[in-house]
Amino acid sequence: MSSSDGHARAHHPHLADHFESIEKQDHAARLGMWLFLGTEVLLFAGLFLGYTVYRHFYHETFHHCSRALNITLGTTNTIVLITSSLTVALALWAVRAGKKNLAIGLLVFTILCAFGFLGIKYLEYAHKFEVGELPGKWFRAEELMQYPAANMYFTIYFLTTGLHAFHVIVGMSVLIWVLKGILKGRYTPDYYVPVELGALYWHLVDLVWIFLFPLLYLI
Amino acid sequence: MADAAKETAHAKDGHHSHSATPYFVVWAILLACTGLTVWTGYKDLGSVNLPLALCIATFKASLVIWIFMHMNEAGGTNRIVFVTSFVFMLVMIFGVFGDLWTRNEMSLPSHVPSTEGPEIAVPEGAGPPAHHE
Numbered sequence: 001m002s003s004s005d006g007h008a009r010a011h012h013p014h015l016a017d018h019f020e021s022i023e024k025q026d027h028a029a030r031l032g033m034w035l036f037l038g039t040e041v042l043l044f045a046g047l048f049l050g051y052t053v054y055r056h057f058y059h060e061t062f063h064h065c066s067r068a069l070n071i072t073l074g075t076t077n078t079i080v081l082i083t084s085s086l087t088v089a090l091a092l093w094a095v096r097a098g099k100k101n102l103a104i105g106l107l108v109f110t111i112l113c114a115f116g117f118l119g120i121k122y123l124e125y126a127h128k129f130e131v132g133e134l135p136g137k138w139f140r141a142e143e144l145m146q147y148p149a150a151n152m153y154f155t156i157y158f159l160t161t162g163l164h165a166f167h168v169i170v171g172m173s174v175l176i177w178v179l180k181g182i183l184k185g186r187y188t189p190d191y192y193v194p195v196e197l198g199a200l201y202w203h204l205v206d207l208v209w210i211f212l213f214p215l216l217y218l219i
Numbered sequence: 220m221a222d223a224a225k226e227t228a229h230a231k232d233g234h235h236s237h238s239a240t241p242y243f244v245v246w247a248i249l250l251a252c253t254g255l256t257v258w259t260g261y262k263d264l265g266s267v268n269l270p271l272a273l274c275i276a277t278f279k280a281s282l283v284i285w286i287f288m289h290m291n292e293a294g295g296t297n298r299i300v301f302v303t304s305f306v307f308m309l310v311m312i313f314g315v316f317g318d319l320w321t322r323n324e325m326s327l328p329s330h331v332p333s334t335e336g337p338e339i340a341v342p343e344g345a346g347p348p349a350h351h352e
Contacts, residue, residue: 027294034297038304045308049315056319057328071257078253086246089287093239148329196289203288210279214272218260 014191026193033197037204040167044208047160051215054156058149065144065153066219068133070124074217077120078209084113085206088175088199095192100182103195107179110202114172121165128154135159157216164208171205174198245286252279 012022019025055062087110094103132140135158139151178198181187187195256275264271284290290298 030293031297031300034293034300038301041301041304041308045304045311048308049312052312053315053319071260075253075257079250082246082249082253085249085283085287086242089242090239093237093242096237200288203283206287207280207283210283211273211276214256214260214276218256218272219268 012191022191029193029197033200037200040204044160044163047156047163048211048215051156051160054149054152055219058147058152061147061150062153063219064147065133065150065157066217068131068141068144069157069217070127071217073120073124074213077117078213080113080117080120081206081209084110084117085203087113088202092192092195092199095182095187095195096189098189100185103182104179107175107182111172111175111179114168114175117168118165121161121168128158160212160216164205164212167205167208171198171202174201241286245282248282249279 015022015025019028087106091103091106091110094100094106128134132138132142133144133154134140134151135155136151139154141150144150175198178187178195181194252275256272259268259271259275262268284301290301
């Protein structure tokens with residue numbers, strides 16, 4: 001390595017030893033994130049496939065069981081997630097524009113939206129437990145007993161929304177970590193890739209819900 | 220590394236000229252689409268309901284991916300990687316549909332054999348009446 005390379009390296013404190021330049025490091029980080037998001041899509045695809053198969057077999061059952069869900073709460077949660085997707089995109093924009101306080105406010109709002117989503121989800125789950133609209137052998141909702149395999153609808157409901165809620169918790173934790181970094185002044189208009197990747201993960205959580213909501217609530 | 224150079228160029232452009240307006244526009248469209256999907260969800264449009272809901276959801280997802288997730292700024296490799304996962308999801312779903320659409324009555328879950336033991340040649344109408352509908 002020439003001495004001028006060594007000099008250029010010293011200019012970027014976030015450049016790891018094994019990368020030639022910050023551009024290549026950022027590119028590798030983004031590519032890694034997109035690869036991971038691709039595997040996430042495939043993870044949920046398995047559940048969507050299960051949904052498709054059971055809905056095909058028990059079309060009427062799925063229609064009647066979906067009426068047991070609260071569309072108002074589902075729609076509210078959709079709006080909460082879409083809005084949080086907007087604010088996390090704006091937070092990244094603010095970091096890139098060097099508006100630190102705006103970025104902090106937007107991220108805090110996004111994290112509050114995540115808590116709000118989980119709170120509403122809790123209300124929905126609590127009601128399901130109360131009336132026995134549960135998966136498998138725990139199913140005891142009498143008014144839905146007449147439909148064959150009604151429990152399968154709730155198995156799929158809890159598996160898909162449960163895995164999604166888990167992603168909300170992970171995404172929220174990632175955003176809290178990003179927020180900590182911003183508070184410490186670690187991210188600047190010259191170095192914001194961790195903020196970008198955290199935001200990407202949060203958008204994926206929104207993406208999954210965009211499909212789950214109509215397929216579960218509005219059939 | 221053309222992609223890396225492209226991403227950097229976008230990042231540099233983004234510093235000052237980048238406006239936040241597109242994000243608000245996308246947000247408004249997403250909310251409007253949510254309203255539309257809920258409204259059509261309440262209506263009984265027969266077999267149109269599901270394809271319509273999926274079309275709206277796909278449109279919303281594309282907006283999120285293109286603008287919020289900055290796929291419009293992403294390098295070619297990142298695009299290929301993410302789109303490929305959707306291609307394989309479709310391969311999996313349509314592969315399974317090939318099975319679902321071509322099944323024999325006997326291998327449907329709604330088919331109940333009249334006696335225990337191996338399922339052989341149950342004459343039509345000999346099974347117990349279906350308990351649904």
